[in-house]
Amino acid sequence: MPTSPTAAEREKEDAELKAKEAAEQATLPYKWTQTIKDVDVTIPIDGKYKGRDLDIKISKNALKVAIKGQDPIIDGELPHPIRVDDSTWTLETVKDGKEISVHLDKVNQMEWWAHVITTAPKIDVSKIQPENSNLSDLDGETRGMVEKMMWDQRQKEMGKPTSDEQKKLDILEQFKKQHPEMDFSNAKIG
Structure with a gap:
């Protein structure tokens, strides 16, 4: 029987x-590079090129970056869809030439990409250590859900009812007030 690998x-x-x-x-x-929300690609090129010399197409599911008249530097399908209206490219001068910077805004901002285009070698996304995010970075609905989970966790640690349990207790109290003739001494909440 094979043994599991040591540390x-x-x-x-x-x-x-x-x-x-x-x-x-x-x-x-x-x-x-990537964050949970976006992907940034930098492509070094010769300093003689200008923006008009480039052929760059960003679509929801594909990316093409080329210098006109040459084979594309990147040309393929993206592993996941992007928000085209929030994705951009720029041509910047750097110390040893120029650099095309492509910013891709992910549609699903809860997943890591294994590669920029599907034909490129993959990275192991399970090993990514995400940066700490702030609650203020989250959209309203997600933030509310996370804050509720955090509040419920603190309540449990103190032996107090969670928000859902408290809601049930409040409804029961309201019902008791509306029906004083009923006996609730043996009532169990579950």
Whole structure:
């Protein structure tokens, strides 16, 4: 019966996987980073090019970045849809030439991307350590849900009723006041 790998063996496997991933990513003609909300791609190009020399198309499910008359630098399907109206590209001068910066705004802001286009090598998204987010970064509905969960957690820790349990108790109290003739001494809430 095979034994499960030791912590040292797992660390070695993780390090080998990370090195393989880094080597694959280094071969790409661009660099990319992401947050849970967006993806940023930077592509170094020769300093002689201007914006009019570029052929860049950003659509909901695909990305093409090329210098006119040349093979595309990036051309393929995105792994997940983006918000086209909130996605942009710029051409910036950097110390050793120019750089095309592409900003892609994710539609689903609750998932990590394994690659920029589906034909590129994947990264292991399970190893991503997300940055701490602030409640103020969340949309109203999500923020309300998280705040309720946090409040309920604190209530449980203090041995007090959660918001849902409190709502039931309040309804029962209201019902008792409306029906004083009824006996609630053996009532159980569950």
